Amino acid sequence: xxxxxxxxxxxxxxxxxxxxxxxxxxxxxxxxxxxxxxxxxxxxxxxxxxxxxxxxxxxxxxxxxxxxxxxxxxxxxxxxxxxxxxxxxxxxxxxxxxxxxxxxxxxxxxxxxxxxxxxxxxxxxxxxxxxxxxxxxxxxxxxxxxxxxxxxxxxxxxxxxxxxxxxxxxxxxxxxxxxxxxxxxxxxxxx
Amino acid sequence: xxxxxxxxxxxxxxxxxxxxxxxxxxxxxxxxxxxxxxxxxxxxxxxxxxxxxxxxxxxxxxxxxxxxxxxxxxxxxxxxxxxxxxxxxxxxxxxxxxxxxxxxxxxxxxxxxxxxxxxxxxxxxxxxxxxxxxxxxxxxxxxxxxxxxxxxxxxxxxxxxxxxxxxxxxxxxxxxxxxxxxxxxxxxxxx
Numbered sequence: 001x002x003x004x005x006x007x008x009x010x011x012x013x014x015x016x017x018x019x020x021x022x023x024x025x026x027x028x029x030x031x032x033x034x035x036x037x038x039x040x041x042x043x044x045x046x047x048x049x050x051x052x053x054x055x056x057x058x059x060x061x062x063x064x065x066x067x068x069x070x071x072x073x074x075x076x077x078x079x080x081x082x083x084x085x086x087x088x089x090x091x092x093x094x095x096x097x098x099x100x101x102x103x104x105x106x107x108x109x110x111x112x113x114x115x116x117x118x119x120x121x122x123x124x125x126x127x128x129x130x131x132x133x134x135x136x137x138x139x140x141x142x143x144x145x146x147x148x149x150x151x152x153x154x155x156x157x158x159x160x161x162x163x164x165x166x167x168x169x170x171x172x173x174x175x176x177x178x179x180x181x182x183x184x185x186x187x188x189x190x191x
Numbered sequence: 192x193x194x195x196x197x198x199x200x201x202x203x204x205x206x207x208x209x210x211x212x213x214x215x216x217x218x219x220x221x222x223x224x225x226x227x228x229x230x231x232x233x234x235x236x237x238x239x240x241x242x243x244x245x246x247x248x249x250x251x252x253x254x255x256x257x258x259x260x261x262x263x264x265x266x267x268x269x270x271x272x273x274x275x276x277x278x279x280x281x282x283x284x285x286x287x288x289x290x291x292x293x294x295x296x297x298x299x300x301x302x303x304x305x306x307x308x309x310x311x312x313x314x315x316x317x318x319x320x321x322x323x324x325x326x327x328x329x330x331x332x333x334x335x336x337x338x339x340x341x342x343x344x345x346x347x348x349x350x351x352x353x354x355x356x357x358x359x360x361x362x363x364x365x366x367x368x369x370x371x372x373x374x375x376x377x378x379x380x381x382x
Contacts, residue, residue, distance in 0.1 A: 124240040172202040
């Protein structure tokens with residue numbers, strides 16, 4: 001069966017169509033939760049945030065302008081809801097400032113508490129996740145949209161309400177910080 | 192090309208945001224700079240190791256069910272608040288509308304002084320005053336008494352008739368009065 005065009009679903013949802021909105025939810029729920037998960041840092045908060053995002057979208061869908069892209073609008077709600085949540089929780093204030101010189105523990109060293117049977121790839125993924133979680137929130141938001149969701153710099157800029165150059169610069173800075181933080185692990189794995 | 196510029200372009204390249212012309216120059220730099228080559232390898236490994244954990248099986252069904260329940264609750268709440276003609280309120284609205292209608296009808300039915308009514312009022316006043324004016328004009332003695340009465344009432348209201356009037360004035364006010372009187376009588380000398 002052919003998929004209904006998104007514009008038609010959005011038009012129905014704007015008129016109060018719950019079925020159409022449910023279909024939009026099914027199409028975007030994974031990505032919305034992915035953004036929330038990257039920003040909140042844990043599954044329980046991400047699940048609550050994803051619910052909140054869709055509730056907000058349902059309440060506001062009547063004011064959505066049909067000329068713009070629905071997913072850009074929805075992801076903006078997702079990013080803003082997650083950032084507001086972080087502010088409320090004060091996590092950003094309490095988060096230890098990112099220290100480029102503080103390197104991740106090298107596997108096999110005394111400081112590495114991870115289970116020995118964990119594969120190198122899993123270990124790398126876990127280290128990368130930890131390093132991403134320590135990035136400043138706006139860098140994480142750019143990373144979530146560009147790397148996790150595969151958005152172009154232009155689309156990410158529309159979601160975040162900033163310029164493409166800003167997204168490009170944030171991505172560069174984020175990667176530089178990540179590379180600096182897990183460099184010892186990468187070097188160890190390279191040997 | 193400086194290494195800093197090259198690394199920014201490596202990041203753009205990973206996001207598919209590097210124009211082809213710049214890619215050629217980047218490749219030329221990487222051929223001669225080992226540190227930047229290693230940096231690119233590190234970023235590629237980080238990119239490959241980045242991924243979000245998939246939600247457990249059955250998660251999305253439960254997620255959609257919970258969202259559906261919350262949307263229903265939200266909608267029910269909205270109806271309770273927003274529907275003005277809900278069954279319980281219909282009589283109140285009808286009574287209010289009837290009161291407003293009765294008020295408007297009463298206001299419209301009230302008699303208003305039209306031009307003819309104003310003309311009649313003037314004529315009636317003339318009818319009362321005319322005999323008095325005629326009687327005064329035909330009796331010089333009565334006219335003289337009325338004149339004297341009027342003069343006496345004017346004098347009563349003047350400050351000269353009130354012995355306490357001057358005492359109630361301040362020094363400045365007294366000086367102002369004296370100056371004005373001198374000016375009026377020509378005794379004040381040149382100003």
